Amino acid sequence: MKRLLFLFLIFPSCLLAQESDDYLKLIREELAAGPVADSATDMRLTSLRLFKRHFFTADVKTVQLHNGKVEFVPGKEPVLRLGGSYSAGYSFKRAASLPLLQRRYAQGRSVAGALSWRGAETGEMFSYGPALSALEYDGSTYPFDANGRLVPAGTGNGKAARPYDNSLLRTGSLFNQSFSLAGELNTVSRRILDFNFRIGNSSEQLILPQNHNTGHQLDARVNVFFKKLELRTGYLLNEDKLANPSRNGFLQRVYRNMLLTPASFDNAYGAGTPAYGSNADNPRFLLDRNGRNYSRRQQQGSLGLLLNLRRVKLKALQSYEQVDEHANESYMPGTAGFPAGAIVLRDQQDRNYFLQTEARYYVPHFASGLDMEASAGFVFTDNRSVTAYRLSAMQYDYQRSAGNLSLQYDIRYRNVGRFSGGLELGALSVFSNTARNTSWMMPSVSGHLTFDDNYHSALIFKASGNYRQTATELPVGNSLAYANLLRYAVSQANLYLPNTEADSFDGLDQTKARSWNAGLEVTYDHLLVLTVNRFGQATLHDVFPIAAGDRLELRNVGGHRREGWELELEKFSKNSGGKFSASGTISFTTWKHRVTAVENGYDYTPLAGFSDVYKVMAKDQPFGVIMGSAWLRDASGRMVIGADGFPLVAPEPKIIGNPVPDFIMKFTNELRYRKFRLQTNLEWRKGGDVWNGTAAVLDYYGRSAKSDLQRDVRGYVFPGVTQNGHPNNTPVQFYDPAKPFEQNRWVRYGYGGVAEDYIEKGDCLRLRNVELAYSWTLKEVFQKITVAASAGNIILWKAYSGSDPDRLLFDQPNTSGLDFFQLPPVQSYGLHFSFQF
Structure with missing residues (x-):
């Protein structure tokens, strides 16, 4: 014994x-x-x-x-090991940084030299009436206000007029949870199988009422292992439901009408929630039982085989995806712009097949520290998409079969204690049945070299670089109907319907891209890492949708080049006891993006926006510069002033802004003390122009705080020169009731004003996220429990007078720098809980 x-x-x-x-x-x-x-x-x-x-x-x-x-x-008895996690989080959200509105003046305008209140029955859209302090109610029966009509103070029932709070915004919320279970079945000698199963769901209430969105997810993966063979299977299910789809800017329409409602009108009163004006909507009417809804169901199944031999690895993976979307984007009768209503029922079905095969061969060698590997891969995709608009007999059928063949040779070298490096050489061929051409030979090369002398120095140097050519096409399953907005002027936003899709994806040149970067990374004592990277990409024959009559056509418009620098500094620290640690990252990114070539006839092609304020592709200009109406200027750039003392407008639109920021800096910090962890994310954006269309329309209708403060300005002289070149010295009054109403400072220039006058800088500093977490590490069934509290977007300092310069127009691509009643940013506060077992 x-x-x-x-x-x-x-x-x-x-x-x-x-x-x-x-x-x-x-x-x-x-x-x-x-x-x-x-x-x-x-x-x-x-x-x-x-x-x-x-x-x-x-x-x-x-x-x-x-x-x-x-x-x-x-x-040889199999052993089953299980593990998993459960997480849940709840957060509430509230609107932040709302535009400033005036609450002093009533609905109406100047009539016969006096300020006059004009009620909803007149169809009046403007808020240039008399001050509410000079009005009272008459107590009469009036369908638009329980208190009656407004009359001059002293002529009614003595009840003073008061501004109504027509805000619909509420506190939103988000609840999500997920459960995952992973396991593996092993014997002592080998693995038999492993699996991963995850389910999740989410429930969200937006800051606008009657907007409840839900989501459900299921993801299952099972891998079976034989001696040299691995079988991979998977299934994915995603289901999303939205109460009000906003592909056509519906939620922005609700928000716009909420802000434009005069302070003297009550949206909550009246049968059928009437609108305050002839071209307005009551936002409650838009949201109430409108029948709108959206659902999306995505299913994906995958199957793959991997064969691992001594020097050869073979892989074949395939998947099939089915996506079904159904949307009711209709407008009810009585909606502004659609007095008879508009029925838009959209269905989209996508069927996508994907096949990837790859062979890898580990090349034998006799040098110590040297590894070489050759690989060849082939990817085939078949994508089919059908979009139909019910009741309109419009159906769009797209199909693309595409493939790419890649060859690559990798060399890696490791000299223990000093040098290591690698070199990758490759080539790619891309073809499809929709492209006009085939890209047969696109080379790629990348490499890195590391010097690490741990014996004599705490410094590690790593240099890297790569060059790559690729060819792509727009996915046939992505709707391009957003380009319909280019048919409408800003004043016609109420008429916007994205119910025309692209005619075809066939017959276009592939979009070529040549990208490169070169970088240097220096590490000191494993506590400080500095990375400097120079990057660039030249894009040729880029494709964009063009509104041609009542159709949307895809065209190869031109090429553009993006170049810049990225710097990153990471710092790590830890005290001797191991109870406290800290890490921080500072990144700095700056870039220039210019148009290098434009196809014949497509210079200054609109890319996104409205027909009178839009982003363009113009040769030798920054990509996506903003064009719109501008002030008339002389050769020296001075504004030209008309005979009445107000500036004149140029007859043609001009480039008025560049949305590309000067730079973006990000600061990420993490502090750990015992079981506590504190993480913060701060971002600073410098520069980049934004067109504030929200402010332009609020000014036009007299609902902005600016029009409140300045409507009594008189004796103002606009800087500039007269039409004969002399300095302007004609004083003006911004709002003179004795003159025709249409001649006041804001109404005279139309619905969207002069676009140049509403270009602002997008500088902002925001605290994106703060999270404090506490974790318990256990040895029982529950191995780790984490509780965290977080806050998002709680600080936003900005030069921009609008809600947020970092928003997209109707959530459309290529629309950065265009702001037209985008929903305000939200601050979020949440609690999160998770445990692992």
Whole structure:
């Protein structure tokens, strides 16, 4: 028994073995064959060799003695190991940074030299009436106000007029939870299978009422392992439901009408929630039982095989995806712009097949530290998309079969203690049945070199670089109907319907891209890492949708080039006791993006926006510059002032802004103390122009705080020159009731004003996220429990007078720098809980 105990002391892993009668029998037979001696001495003199040591941490089926050697025989019984997690989070959201509105003046305008209140029955859209402090109610029966009509103070019932709060915004919320279970089935000698199963759901209330969105997810993966073969299977299900789809800017329409409602009108009163004006909507009417809804169901199944031989690896993965979307984007009768209503029922079905095959060969060599690998891959996709607008007989059928063949040769070298590096050489060929051309040979090369002298220096240097050519096409499943907005002027926003899709994706040149970057990374003592990266990409024959009559056509418009710098500094620190640690990252990114070439006839092609304020692709100009109406200027750039003392407008639109920021800096910090973790994310954006269309329309209708403060300005002289070149010295009054109403400072220039006058800088500093978490590490069934509190967007300092310069017009692509009643940013505060088992 001493021999057995001593063996256990030398090899603790044997504690997992079971003492068997066969083992004891072998020991007794050995003792009987030799002289009796001290067990410890006998063990030291016996020649023992252990087989299959990597099974020490697993079950041992039996121990046998063979030719003077002790052999541990592993068990073959499968062992199932399980683990998983559950997480849940709840956050509430509230609107932040709302535009400033005036609440002093009533609905109306100047009539016959006096300010006059004009009620909803007149169709009045403007808020240039008399001050509410000069009005009172008459107590009469009036369908638009329980208090009656407004009359001059002293002529009514004595009840003073008061501004109504027509805000619909509420506190929103988001609840999400997920459960995942992972496991693996092993024997001592090999893995049999592993799996991962995850389900989740979310429920969201937007800051606008009657907007409840839900989502459900299911993801299951099972991998089965044979001796040299691996079988991968998977299934994915995503379901999303929205109460009010906003592909056509519906939610922005609700928000716009909420802000434009005069302070003297109550949206909550009246049968059928009437609108305050002839071209306005009551936002409650838009939201109430409108029948709008959106659903999306995505299913994906995948199957793959991997074969691992000694020097060869073969892989074949395939998947099939089915996506079904159904949207009711209709407007009810009585909606502004659609007095008879508009029925828009949109269905989209996508069917996508994906196949990837790859072969890798590990090239034999005899040099120490050298690895070489050759690979070849082929990817084939078949995408089919059908979009139909019910009741309109419009259906769009798209199909694309595409493939790419890639070849690559990798060389990696590692000289322990000093140098390591790698070189990757590749080539790519891309073809499809929709492209006009085939890209047969697109090279790529990348490499890196690292110097690491741990013996004499704390510095590590790594230089890297790559060059790559690729060819792409617009996905046939992505709707381009947003380009319909280019048909409408800003004043026609109420008429916007994105119900025309692109005619075809066929017959276009592939979009070519040549990208490169070069970087240097320096690490000091594993605590400080500085990375400098220079990057660039030249894009040729880029494709954009063009509004041509009542159709949308895709065209190769031109090329553009993006170049810039990215710097990043990471710092790590840890105290000697290990209780406190800190890390921080500062990144700085700046870039220039210019149009290098434009196809014949497509210079200054509108890319996104409205027909009178839009972003364009213009040769030798920054990509996506903003164009719109501008002030008339002389050769020296001075504004030209008309005979009435007000500036004149140029007859043609001009470039008025560049939305590309000068730079973006991000600061990420993490502090850990014992079981606490504090993380913050701060972002600083410098520069970049934004057209504030929201302010333009609020000014026009007299609902902005600016029109409140300045409507009494008189004797103002606009800087500039007269039409004959002399300095302007004509004083003006911004709002003179004695003159025609249409001549006041804001109405005279139309619905959207002069676009140049509403270009602002997008500088902002925002605290994107703060999170404080506490974790318990346990040894029971629950291995780790984490509780966290977070806050998002709680600080936003900006030069921009609008809600947020970092928003997209109707959530459309390529629309950064255009702001037209985008929903305000939200501040969020949440609690999150998770445990692992």
